[in-house]
Amino acid sequence: MKMTLSCVVQDYKDSLKQKAEHLIIKGFPEKIVKLNELLETPHFxxxxxxxxxxDLNIPVPPPAQPTNEPSAKRPRVDSTENNTVEGTKVYALPNGTVPCNKPLSDLIHLVKPHIRExxxxxxLLKMWISFMIPKIEDGNNFGVSIQEDTLAEIQSVESEAAAFFDQISRYFISRAKIVSKVAKYPHIxxxxxxxxxxxxxxYLSLWLVMCEIRNRYCSLHDIVIKNLEKIKKPRSSNAESLY
Incomplete structure (x- = not known):
C-alpha cells in the first residue's frame, strides 16, 4: 500500500529534525574544531x-624610437600616402594569456566548500525551527519568541554566508579590470x-571569511544549545496543570 502524501511529508519533517539535532549536538562542534585547525595551517x-x-605575464614593450626628422603636420587618417607612424604598442601579449593568481585561486578552492556548507x-536549522513553531494561540508565547529570535539569527547567518560568494566574484571582476589597464598602459x-x-x-579577506565562518558556527551552536529546551518545547504544560 502506497504511503499517502501527508505521511511522506511527515517522514521528511521527522528526518530533517533528526539531521538538525545531530548537526547541533555533534556536527557543529566537529566543524568548529576542524576550522580552528585549518586556520592554524600555513595556508592562513x-x-x-x-x-x-x-607575475602578470605582460612585458613592458620598448618605448617609441625618436626620429631625427623635423616634426611635420599630423598625418591625416584618411591619407592615401604610405606614412608610417611609430609608437608604443599596447594590448601586446606576446607571452600568451594573463593567468589568474594561482595561490589565491587555490585558497578560494579551499574556502568555497566551507561557505557552501x-x-x-x-x-537546515532554519527549517528545523520553523517546523517546531506551534500554532498561533493566545498566551504562553515566551518560548515562541525565543524560536523566532533564533530563527532570525540563523537567517542572518545564511544571508551573510551567501554574500561571501559575491565577494569572491567581485575580486575576479576587479582584478580583470586592473589587468586590462596594465595591458593597455604597460609602462605605468x-x-x-x-x-x-x-x-x-x-588574501586577508579570505582569511577573514574563514574566521567568520568559524565564528558563525560557534554563535549558532551557542544560541541553540542554550535555548534547546525552549526551541523544542516552546509551550510548557505547567500552565495547564494550574487549571
Missing part, C-alpha cells in the same frame, strides 16, 4: 603577503602595483 598562518604576488547548515607601474595590492587584500 605565517604567510608573507608577498607570497600571493604573481554554512549556507546549507543554516538552511601604478596599475601593476594595484594588482598586487588587490591580491593582498583578497
Amino acid at each position: 598562518q605565517n604567510r608573507d603577503l608577498s607570497d600571493v604576488h604573481q 554554512l549556507v546549507e547548515d543554516s538552511n 607601474d601604478d596599475y601593476r602595483r594595484a594588482v598586487r595590492e588587490l591580491d593582498e587584500k583578497e
Whole structure:
C-alpha cells in the first residue's frame, strides 16, 4: 500500500529534525574544531603577503624610437600616402594569456566548500525551527519568541554566508579590470602595483571569511544549545496543570 502524501511529508519533517539535532549536538562542534585547525595551517598562518604576488605575464614593450626628422603636420587618417607612424604598442601579449593568481585561486578552492556548507547548515536549522513553531494561540508565547529570535539569527547567518560568494566574484571582476589597464598602459607601474595590492587584500579577506565562518558556527551552536529546551518545547504544560 502506497504511503499517502501527508505521511511522506511527515517522514521528511521527522528526518530533517533528526539531521538538525545531530548537526547541533555533534556536527557543529566537529566543524568548529576542524576550522580552528585549518586556520592554524600555513595556508592562513605565517604567510608573507608577498607570497600571493604573481607575475602578470605582460612585458613592458620598448618605448617609441625618436626620429631625427623635423616634426611635420599630423598625418591625416584618411591619407592615401604610405606614412608610417611609430609608437608604443599596447594590448601586446606576446607571452600568451594573463593567468589568474594561482595561490589565491587555490585558497578560494579551499574556502568555497566551507561557505557552501554554512549556507546549507543554516538552511537546515532554519527549517528545523520553523517546523517546531506551534500554532498561533493566545498566551504562553515566551518560548515562541525565543524560536523566532533564533530563527532570525540563523537567517542572518545564511544571508551573510551567501554574500561571501559575491565577494569572491567581485575580486575576479576587479582584478580583470586592473589587468586590462596594465595591458593597455604597460609602462605605468601604478596599475601593476594595484594588482598586487588587490591580491593582498583578497588574501586577508579570505582569511577573514574563514574566521567568520568559524565564528558563525560557534554563535549558532551557542544560541541553540542554550535555548534547546525552549526551541523544542516552546509551550510548557505547567500552565495547564494550574487549571
